[in-house]
Amino acid sequence: MNDVSTAANNILWESIINGDQEAYRELYELFAEMLYRYGLRYIQDTATIKDCIQDLFTDLYHYRRNLSPKVNIRYYLLRSFRRKIHTAVKKTVTLNRAMEVEDFFSITYEPDKETQIIAAEQQQQMLRILAEELNALPARQKELLFLKFNCSLSYEEVAGIMKISVPTCRTLAYRAFRQLRTNMEKIPVLPLLVLLMHWLSQKNN
Amino acid sequence: MKPGDEQPKLEDLLSNDGPSSAQPADPAQQELAAAVQRMIVNAGQESWDPSDKASLWNNIAGQLVPQHFRYRYLFVKVAAAILVLLAIGAWWLWPRQHSALVQFAQQHRPAENTTDTRLILGQNKSVVVQGKNSSLVYAGSGVTINANNTPIPAEEYNTLIVPYGRRSRVQLEDGTVVFLNAGSRLVYPATFKQHKREVYLEGEGFFDIAPNAAAPFYVYAYGVATEVLGTTFNVSAYPDDARQSVVLVSGSVRLHLQHGLFGKQTRELQPAEMGLLEDDALEVSHVNVNAYTAWKEGRLLNLHTPLKDILKKLTRYYNIKLDLDSLQPGLETFSGDLDLDENLENVLDIICAANSLRYERQGKGFVLKEKD
Structure with a gap:
């Protein structure tokens, strides 16, 4: 783009x-x-x-x-x-009481094919699990990731679009990655997450 | 999610678990991290058929010309807004549609002056009610006059006209009793509606309302409507008086006032309070209720009452013209209990004695003068 x-x-x-x-x-x-x-x-x-x-x-x-x-x-x-x-x-759609429009946000994460071809089997497995975990994130966290990384916006702008405060927006982002981490304690992905966090913070603003 | 939620810093998250440095662990991990990044960035990148995209642009481009219909549309909006404002204005300004009873009362004013108390049934049928202190009792669909045994059939709307010099007591169909003072007109239905009891009064009346929570009682009078919640009270609203008053004896009433076109006011009265309406302003004060209700027992209780006000009441009561010819009209007051069953000369004697006045006959009436 x-x-x-x-x-x-x-x-x-x-x-x-x-x-x-x-x-x-x-x-x-x-x-x-x-x-x-x-x-x-x-x-x-x-x-x-x-x-x-x-x-x-x-x-x-x-x-x-x-x-x-x-x-x-x-x-x-x-x-x-x-x-x-x-x-x-x-x-x-007729919204039931518990559901807001934001909850309709949906996106599917998949391991990209290029990587799958060259990656080792263990890594492929890990990518699949990571994709599943990303897909399990709440709609709002997915929308945040989408706006931030696909639409290249700053946290301030994402917050403005999603009508939340900037601190809330940041919290939401970290929570997404933290959730990945806690759900994946079984496999050694911590260094990976450190890398992602690094990426995340670089992309701030 | 609230802004007050925890806001972990990146460093905190990292230092919580093992390695605190952001040094890449090994090339494989680095590669994996890049793969996850791609996974996030590549998600939701559906392609859009270029021809579909182009045709949408053509639709949009067709609308990106200065179009006057926008302004026509604006005109319609403005016109609609003005219409709405006009409608609201009209709703406010339109004369309040009174109940059918009030409309009837205002459209059928008695033409001639009468010296007898009259009961007018419907629009035309007039019955003379004999006696200085007459009484009417409604029951079923008929009315009994002065305890005569033969009730006469009543019409939908009834008007009782009490001229100067007369008083009347009327018991309405629901048991409510109204004492009407001299120079008064009461319009009421033979049988009340189920959910609202309404009467129209000109002059002065004392009301003892039969309690009925399901059907509030409204007294529409000159300048003031009294909503009654079951109670006894006096309404004085002579069109030729500068002031109208409602005095509550017991229970509670709510006054509804209309000031000019826009001002609406409601005020609830407590027992022994008087709502006094003068020049469109309502003043509520504590009063001795006996002073305002004694007339129904044929007495006039006064406490520093201006003499001219008393003479006005006596004129109505006796139907004899009374004037005050004094150097300071309006300043003289009178306090005392006047028994109106006495003849007028006796009453005037009492007033004159207390005020160093004398009275002399003048035509059909009397004039009060200062003593020489």
């Missing part, structure tokens, strides 16, 4: 506010797929997801005069899109 540097981000956004058609096209090229995949996390019906994307872009155009001049586009789009998707989910 192409990342827009801050300067490019600002220029693009300026053109968006000015209603430049080409800018909207660029915006779509850059972010539509990310939004589409994010939508799939909540709802399998692609027509609904496309409706939400279309709504998002036409709203953006029609209310462009009210847009604030300095935003992180990726963050802004994901946040608005999440709101639309949540509304759509609420319309299609």
